[in-house]
Amino acid sequence: MEYSKRVFEHFQKPKFAGELKDADAVGEEGNIKCGDVMKMYIKVENNVIKDIRFKTYGCIAAIAASDTLCELAKGKTLEEAEKLTYADIIKEIEELPAIKIHCSVLGIAALRNAIKNYRKSN
Amino acid sequence: MRFKRVYLDNGASTNVDPKVLEVMLPYFTEKYANASSGHTFAQESKNALENSRKIIAKSINAKTDEIIFTSGGTEANNLALKGIAFQNKDKGNHIITTKIDHSCVLESCKWLESQGFKVTYLDVDEEGFVNPTDLKKAITDKTIIVSIIHGNNEIGIIQDLETLGKICREKGVLFHTDACQSYTKTEIDVKKQNVDLMTLNSHKIHGPKGVGALYIKDGIKITPWQHGGGHEKGLRAGTENIHGIVGFAEAVKIANKKHVEHMIELRDKLINGALEIKGSRLNGPRGNKRLCNNVNLSFKGVEGEALGGYLDSKNICSSTGSACSTRSLEPSHVLKAIGLSNEEANGSVRLTLSRFNTEEEIDYVLKVLPKFVKKLRGFSAIWKG
Ligand SMILES: Cc1ncc(COP(=O)(O)O)c(C=O)c1O
Ligand SMILES: [Zn+2]
Numbered sequence: 333m334e335y336s337k338r339v340f341e342h343f344q345k346p347k348f349a350g351e352l353k354d355a356d357a358v359g360e361e362g363n364i365k366c367g368d369v370m371k372m373y374i375k376v377e378n379n380v381i382k383d384i385r386f387k388t389y390g391c392i393a394a395i396a397a398s399d400t401l402c403e404l405a406k407g408k409t410l411e412e413a414e415k416l417t418y419a420d421i422i423k424e425i426e427e428l429p430a431i432k433i434h435c436s437v438l439g440i441a442a443l444r445n446a447i448k449n450y451r452k453s454n
Numbered sequence: 455m456r457f458k459r460v461y462l463d464n465g466a467s468t469n470v471d472p473k474v475l476e477v478m479l480p481y482f483t484e485k486y487a488n489a490s491s492g493h494t495f496a497q498e499s500k501n502a503l504e505n506s507r508k509i510i511a512k513s514i515n516a517k518t519d520e521i522i523f524t525s526g527g528t529e530a531n532n533l534a535l536k537g538i539a540f541q542n543k544d545k546g547n548h549i550i551t552t553k554i555d556h557s558c559v560l561e562s563c564k565w566l567e568s569q570g571f572k573v574t575y576l577d578v579d580e581e582g583f584v585n586p587t588d589l590k591k592a593i594t595d596k597t598i599i600v601s602i603i604h605g606n607n608e609i610g611i612i613q614d615l616e617t618l619g620k621i622c623r624e625k626g627v628l629f630h631t632d633a634c635q636s637y638t639k640t641e642i643d644v645k646k647q648n649v650d651l652m653t654l655n656s657h658k659i660h661g662p663k664g665v666g667a668l669y670i671k672d673g674i675k676i677t678p679w680q681h682g683g684g685h686e687k688g689l690r691a692g693t694e695n696i697h698g699i700v701g702f703a704e705a706v707k708i709a710n711k712k713h714v715e716h717m718i719e720l721r722d723k724l725i726n727g728a729l730e731i732k733g734s735r736l737n738g739p740r741g742n743k744r745l746c747n748n749v750n751l752s753f754k755g756v757e758g759e760a761l762g763g764y765l766d767s768k769n770i771c772s773s774t775g776s777a778c779s780t781r782s783l784e785p786s787h788v789l790k791a792i793g794l795s796n797e798e799a800n801g802s803v804r805l806t807l808s809r810f811n812t813e814e815e816i817d818y819v820l821k822v823l824p825k826f827v828k829k830l831r832g833f834s835a836i837w838k839g
Contacts, residue, residue: 333779343763344767346833349833351833367757367777367797367800368757370835371835387833387834387835388757389756389834389836389837390757390760391757391763391778392759392763393778395760431781432778435778
């Protein structure tokens with residue numbers, strides 16, 4: 333699989349990989365097709381995403397795209413974070429093989445689920 | 455970095471041995487005549503072609519004129535299956551293969567199904583063995599050919615050709631085997647092993663890419679697929695790839711038992727070292743039923759493409775059976791056939807050796823591999839270590 337340099341950078345040194353111990357909410361998403369699993373942990377203060385982490389059982393694209401998404405979501409309001417799309421991720425990491433789109437949107441879905449779960453419990 | 459590259463994807467392709475290249479070179483610039491031409495100059499090409507044929511025939515205990523050169527393993531498998539199927543369509547319409555054969559065999563079979571043939575895909579056990587009783591039961595009076603991969607490219611299992619071939623002989627059914635991975639790496643003797651057709655190729659054994667051969671036992675008729683100038687006894691038209699064929703034969707000449715022993719040593723060192731990582735498993739058998747150069751491992755909670763990507767960042771070349779690394783998004787059909795869950799199959803890495811690998815390289819892999827497994831498990835959504 334051909335990946336851009338930016339994808340490989342995020343993959344090699346993900347800044348947001350791991351668990352957020354005192355997370356306010358967690359969102360999960362799985363891809364039944366390829367088997368990738370994604371979890372997003374968020375910490376929220378005054379409606380703003382203060383901190384964020386992801387955990388994944390996923391491929392290079394899944395790791396790089398989720399790390400990028402975390403970078404974009406941190407510091408944004410829940411409403412702004414909710415609206416982040418695949419296009420926003422691609423703007424950052426240049427490109428992904430077309431076949432990898434399904435892995436790259438897992439993080440987006442998991443984040444939206446986390447926000448939904450946060451609202452439910454707050 | 456200590457190594458420029460640690461190449462452990464020899465199951466995909468190998469480096470051309472410099473000694474092979476040396477033998478090939480004159481056939482590009484000096485001895486370039488078409489082997490079919492009538493002039494004296496062409497004799498050199500013709501001699502090289504026939505001498506190569508002799509070397510390859512001898513290496514599998516066949517007769518020289520039982521070898522047809524092709525453009526590789528894929529073409530030889532296609533020719534064997536389609537050629538035999540169409541040649542014998544009045545005798546029957548049933549073909550038997552296995553669930554772990556190479557895609558070029560499976561896809562040929564699928565195409566033959568679209569042409570009205572019926573195909574049985576035999577199951578294998580958890581190590582990848584074909585049960586001879588299953589084969590016996592699957593053969594009907596409509597069966598025309600059985601095609602079973604000798605050494606499996608993913609999990610390294612070596613099938614017992616002799617037993618399987620004997621069953622086919624007794625039932626009067628032709629027996630083909632794809633020996634691309636096993637060639638020069640384990641004993642091959644088409645007579646002893648009751649083989650009627652055998653696929654071989656060059657680029658897995660330090661020969662050039664784009665060359666292969668099909669052994670067709672004396673007296674077996676086959677319908678050609680490539681029509682033209684009547685080359686290769688009219689079974690495979692096209693000007694012979696002399697430089698490639700010469701290189702192929704040289705690679706066969708060079709391969710020897712010492713290389714195999716060296717690979718076995720490295721293989722077992724790698725397997726033993728990797729299995730010390732907790733939550734790891736070896737896919738395929740241990741010991742002498744495994745190809746000397748094949749290691750296939752799964753690590754719980756770790757996705758294979760990601761692990762391969764980290765190895766790649768340290769210039770270690772590997773491959774994976776993960777769904778996410780394929781166009782179909784399906785995990786390896788071979789790993790599924792030996793009973794792995796999707797998760798286990800998605801977590802697989804294949805490391806395949808050659809005689810050019812060294813013990814230092816294996817030490818290096820064993821140093822970085824556990825670190826990357828740990829790193830991925832550190833943020834794995836499914837690992838509960
Ligand atoms: C078992 C097996 N059969 C067939 C092939 C195809 O051979 P080729 O690449 O020469 O077409 C390969 C390798 O790619 C293989 O491993
Ligand atoms: Zn993926």
